[in-house]
Amino acid sequence: MSVLETTELSIRFGGVQAAKDVSISLGEFEIVGVIGPNGAGKTTTFNMITGFYAPNSGKVRFRGQDVTTMKVHDRAALGMGRTFQNVGLVKGSTVRENLLTAQHLQARYGVVAGLLGSPASMEAERTLRERADSILEILRLDHLADTRVQGLPYGDLKRVEIATVLATDPDVLLLDEPSSGMGPEEAHQLGDTLLDLRREFGLSIMMIEHHVPLVVRVCDYVYCLNFGQMLAEGTPEVVRNHPEVVRAYLGEDVEVDDPEVHV
Amino acid sequence: MAVTDRPVDAPVEPIEPTPVTGDAGGTAAFRPGAGGWVARGALVALLVAVVVGVPLVRDPLDSAEFATAVVFAIIGLSLNVLIGYTGTISLGHNAFVGVGAFTTAYVVGAQGQPFLLGVAAAVVIGAVQSLILGGLALRISGLYFALITLSFGVMGQESIFGIEALTGGGAGATAPTPTGPVAYYFICLGFLGAVLWIDWRLIRSKGGRALLALRENPRVAASLGVNVKAYTIVGFMVSGAFAGLGGALFAHNAVVVSAQSFGFQLALLFVIMTVVGGLRSRVGIIISSSLFALLTFLVRTVPGFERTLARFDLLLPILAVGVGAALLIGALRRRRGPSPRVVVGAVLVLLGALVLSPVTIPFLEDRLAEIPVLTPEASRNVVGPALLLLVLTRLPGGIGQLVKPVQRWLTGERFDWSIGKEKEVQITDVRA
Numbered sequence: 001m002s003v004l005e006t007t008e009l010s011i012r013f014g015g016v017q018a019a020k021d022v023s024i025s026l027g028e029f030e031i032v033g034v035i036g037p038n039g040a041g042k043t044t045t046f047n048m049i050t051g052f053y054a055p056n057s058g059k060v061r062f063r064g065q066d067v068t069t070m071k072v073h074d075r076a077a078l079g080m081g082r083t084f085q086n087v088g089l090v091k092g093s094t095v096r097e098n099l100l101t102a103q104h105l106q107a108r109y110g111v112v113a114g115l116l117g118s119p120a121s122m123e124a125e126r127t128l129r130e131r132a133d134s135i136l137e138i139l140r141l142d143h144l145a146d147t148r149v150q151g152l153p154y155g156d157l158k159r160v161e162i163a164t165v166l167a168t169d170p171d172v173l174l175l176d177e178p179s180s181g182m183g184p185e186e187a188h189q190l191g192d193t194l195l196d197l198r199r200e201f202g203l204s205i206m207m208i209e210h211h212v213p214l215v216v217r218v219c220d221y222v223y224c225l226n227f228g229q230m231l232a233e234g235t236p237e238v239v240r241n242h243p244e245v246v247r248a249y250l251g252e253d254v255e256v257d258d259p260e261v262h263v
Numbered sequence: 264m265a266v267t268d269r270p271v272d273a274p275v276e277p278i279e280p281t282p283v284t285g286d287a288g289g290t291a292a293f294r295p296g297a298g299g300w301v302a303r304g305a306l307v308a309l310l311v312a313v314v315v316g317v318p319l320v321r322d323p324l325d326s327a328e329f330a331t332a333v334v335f336a337i338i339g340l341s342l343n344v345l346i347g348y349t350g351t352i353s354l355g356h357n358a359f360v361g362v363g364a365f366t367t368a369y370v371v372g373a374q375g376q377p378f379l380l381g382v383a384a385a386v387v388i389g390a391v392q393s394l395i396l397g398g399l400a401l402r403i404s405g406l407y408f409a410l411i412t413l414s415f416g417v418m419g420q421e422s423i424f425g426i427e428a429l430t431g432g433g434a435g436a437t438a439p440t441p442t443g444p445v446a447y448y449f450i451c452l453g454f455l456g457a458v459l460w461i462d463w464r465l466i467r468s469k470g471g472r473a474l475l476a477l478r479e480n481p482r483v484a485a486s487l488g489v490n491v492k493a494y495t496i497v498g499f500m501v502s503g504a505f506a507g508l509g510g511a512l513f514a515h516n517a518v519v520v521s522a523q524s525f526g527f528q529l530a531l532l533f534v535i536m537t538v539v540g541g542l543r544s545r546v547g548i549i550i551s552s553s554l555f556a557l558l559t560f561l562v563r564t565v566p567g568f569e570r571t572l573a574r575f576d577l578l579l580p581i582l583a584v585g586v587g588a589a590l591l592i593g594a595l596r597r598r599r600g601p602s603p604r605v606v607v608g609a610v611l612v613l614l615g616a617l618v619l620s621p622v623t624i625p626f627l628e629d630r631l632a633e634i635p636v637l638t639p640e641a642s643r644n645v646v647g648p649a650l651l652l653l654v655l656t657r658l659p660g661g662i663g664q665l666v667k668p669v670q671r672w673l674t675g676e677r678f679d680w681s682i683g684k685e686k687e688v689q690i691t692d693v694r695a
Contacts, residue, residue, distance in 0.1 A: 050486060076488035088483035090476045101476050105488040107469040111497055114468030115461050121468060168487055 002027050003204045004172050009048050009058035018044045019228045029198060031205045033215040036225035037248055042208045043085060046174055050082050051075050077105050081170030083161045085177050091150040095160050098149060099132035102167035132167060139163045154181035175207035179214055187211050191218045293677045303673050318448050326444035327516055328560040332553035333451040334512045337458050339537045339552035341505030347542035348471060349498035350478035351400050352409045355416025356533045359503060361424055361525035363389045363510025368436035368520055369429055378441035382511045389507015390500040397499030401492050416530045424522035435521030438514035451512050458505055462545060465501065474498045535647040539654050544663020546670060551662045555643050562639040569639055583616035
């Protein structure tokens with residue numbers, strides 16, 4: 001059974017049909033890629049899945065439960081974690097503080113108890129801190145723990161963001177262009193990280209990604225969107241060589257069987 | 264975009280894991296020597312001596328002024344929760360504070376209940392009224408919300424605080440001081456301590472972290488599981504509770520409060536002192552707020568200060584010397600070497616100061632001496648905006664930024680001026 005499933009999601013912004021009948025399914029422990037040219041509706045689809053946009057029609061199901069009208073923070077509580085295209089971190093805080101912020105739902109004490117500094121809340125804070133540090137260690141980011149997020153290089157930001165989302169203790173990870181701003185080597189390392197995370201945290205991952213070698217290496221299944229509609233789906237190899245996909249990326253006149261072209 | 268020049272299946276050369284480096288600069292556990300600790304202890308002792316000792320030594324009547332300074336610090340911290348943590352600005356904090364003042368005046372003054380009950384009631388009512396405003400902030404943001412708080416402040420001053428049955432109308436309400444002035448100062452200090460504790464725990468617990476996250480980006484906060492609406496309200500309620508407390512302590516200090524005590528000017532002063540103190544810097548805000556509260560008192564008390572402020576012929580050369588010196592320092596500190604034009608300008612201004620001084624032109628004294636430039640009461644309304652301008656353009660972290668190196672030094676680190684250099688003021692409201 002799929003962990004996360006959308007059925008015929010559609011949304012319209014004024015005259016623009018940003019997404020039409022998008023049906024995506026993410027199985028348990030799967031890594032699924034969502035590709036497509038700029039403006040294809042990939043992030044829009046993510047925003048409907050995570051609750052920032054309310055679709056005009058269609059459904060989002062999480063472990064069989066209909067979450068289409070559920071609030072963003074409630075979906076997060078169910079186990080949906082997402083990253084953002086332009087890095088979703090609290091820039092004024094340090095890396096560790098960001099991970100503490102992300103453990104909002106793991107902090108099992110009342111707001112007032114926290115304000116008064118009750119012993120239980122202090123104890124809980126210590127636990128959160130230890131957990132934050134262990135996550136940073138796993139992702140080999142512990143040397144950045146006390147660094148302010150503002151001013152970190154972009155590649156580090158992306159990795160810190162993944163650490164932050166992991167701190168929310170998600171079942172499903174939705175990554176919006178995790179490798180953007182990374183060089184080929186860094187992207188390759190990211191692939192290792194994602195495969196490790198799936199194994200060690202039992203995650204299912206859906207990611208919007210442009211870096212094709214990464215998609216081909218880690219994804220079990222790929223969806224390609226274009227102009228808000230599903231263009232093709234299948235294994236990475238199939239989608240990569242799909243004539244429609246190649247055309248969408250490169251235009252009408254490209255020789256599809258050109259061995260140098262890898263979409 | 265998605266085209267690479269390398270076949271996908273080509274083996275990628277193995278990559279060395281990023282070496283785990285220590286902290287940049289290798290701040291390998293700096294420990295101050297014995298002398299260093301003595302110096303730190305001496306500074307702490309000096310601060311304690313000033314805060315505790317000065318009110319004990321001076322005329323007990325002055326203690327009311329010092330208590331006002333403490334109350335202003337509480338109000339500054341209240342506004343800091345709103346502007347610094349939740350990122351919404353309140354131009355109606357005069358009403359926030361006024362509600363607390365009239366609540367305790369009603370409970371203690373009119374109903375004859377004990378002082379602590381009045382304060383508790385003011386805290387609760389303060390939190391509740393800001394809950395209502397917080398509800399509005401969920402729907403309206405930015406400038407428009409600032410306008411709403413402004414109208415709330417003006418409405419409080421003009422109509423709510425005029426309800427005779429509750430506030431005594433024009434004659435004002437009475438809130439007796441529970442103790443002598445010196446003891447009351449220490450009571451206020453105790454409440455400031457409680458506010459500081461709560462503020463500290465707020466930032467180090469999930470509530471405060473949620474606020475900071477949603478101030479920067481509510482969408483990110485929501486995706487991390489923060490209920491954005493609920494926590495916006497939490498921020499408002501904490502701020503409102505602090506403001507209510509500040510108002511109650513203010514009332515018992517002033518004894519008689521009326522609608523006139525809580526005009527719009529006060530709201531403006533609150534915002535200025537908070538921003539000048541430095542958003543999110545408790546120490547900076549306490550320093551700034553108490554300085555603003557004490558400005559009139561200081562001008563009156565420090566020998567020669569009032570006379571200088573009140574005489575144009577004395578003030579002008581002093582200002583000129585200040586401007587000239589600032590220009591000169593600025594020119595000399597430039598990285599690319601001093602700019603000759605600015606140096607010449609600074610020297611000219613300094614010479615001008617000499618020429619302007621009443622020593623060289625005695626007739627100026629007769630013409631201008633009697634023009635009152637700055638009364639002690641008006642001084643903060645002039646000093647405040649001037650400092651605000653300075654902070655907004657040159658020193659975004661306010662006083663907090665200036666004292667941060669000292670703070671760090673006190674905790675046993677190396678003294679380092681470069682700590683806490685901030686580039687821009689962040690008074691953002693992104694909940695559009």
